[in-house]
Amino acid sequence: MHKEILENIGEKELINRLAKFMPKNQASDDCALIKNKKDNLLINSDSLVENVHFNDISICPQDLGWKAVVSNISDLLSSGSKKTIGITISLILPAKTEWIWVEELYIGINKALKEYGGIILGGDCSTGSQKTISITALGIRGELKLLRNACKPGEIIFTTGTHGLSKLGFMIQNKVNFDNDIHLNERLISKSIKHFCRPQIYPNFLKNLLKTRPNKKNARIGCTDSSDGLFQAIQDLATESKCKAIIDYEQIPKEENWPKGDKWDQYYFFGGEDYELVFSLPKKWAKNLSRLNKNVFEIGFFVKGEPSIEFKDPKKNKLLDSKPFQHF
DSSP: OOOOOHHHHOHHHHHHHHGGGSSTTTTSSSSEEEOOSSOOEEEEEEEEEBTTTBOTTTOOHHHHHHHHHHHHHHHHHHTTEEEEEEEEEEEEEOTTOOHHHHHHHHHHHHHHHHHHOOEEEEEEEEEOSSOEEEEEEEEEEOSSEEEGGGOOTTOEEEESSOOSHHHHHHHHHTTOOOOTTOOOOHHHHHHHHHHHHSOOOOTTHHHHHHHHOSOTTOOEEEEEEOTTOHHHHHHHHHHHHTOEEEEOGGGOOOOTTOOOSHHHHHHHHHOOOOOOEEEEEOHHHHHHHHHHOTTOEEEEEEESSSSEEEESSGGGGGGGGSOOOOOO
């Protein structure tokens, strides 16, 4: 009998199968929601694994600690968290790991918590063949409900920033050789490395949404983050909301001097670990937000149809043949 392996099943199908063991819609978003009388809690878990997400060449332990926190808070924020309570940390480390590495990791973790809120609540340690940092973050959901299944036909699709920088930073750190005709200027190199090593998030995002909301009855927003790449973020919104995304390639925000070509478009759409927010809003709300916040960019819209992604320019649809980031 043929045995299925995770490499062939893929990450998304694995999650779909695991969801059968959970309450309905529990796996639809990155964060779990626990309702109580006082505050609704959001809980998120994320792991960084050596030789999958990082290595000693690509990132130092301080930056790794920062990134481990930001990856979790980004998920909380994309689910509507107004405040991070704290985190627990589970470490799997080879027995010969030097203490200074662990100390530097925690310095980076505390720097990120000081920047974005929260404290270390506890955790666990164990030995293993490769380093793994697993964090569970707890937040308090605010007035708005941010969910992957809340997008509607006619809504405008936004992203909070550019993509592809983290992928480029990772390649630069790992000394990947680029084609001879590609010239990367110093500003792009510096920004890409920073984006990979010290990603930033948007703590004022929810406040700006509330300021620009035209109707207080609007409490649900379709939203996710682009930790698995821009394409996967849009695909997740379309799938969970059961509608089709139309993307305008000409409106996609790119860094100045970002190289042109199909390969660089693939880095942009499928790179991952950018931690930008991808969301949709009704037209009036979208217009209000665009006036207030110049750091959000309209990139398309949703229509009725089978859950999928299409480009407004059909010639760009060949990009969709690329494979999104996979953990297996």
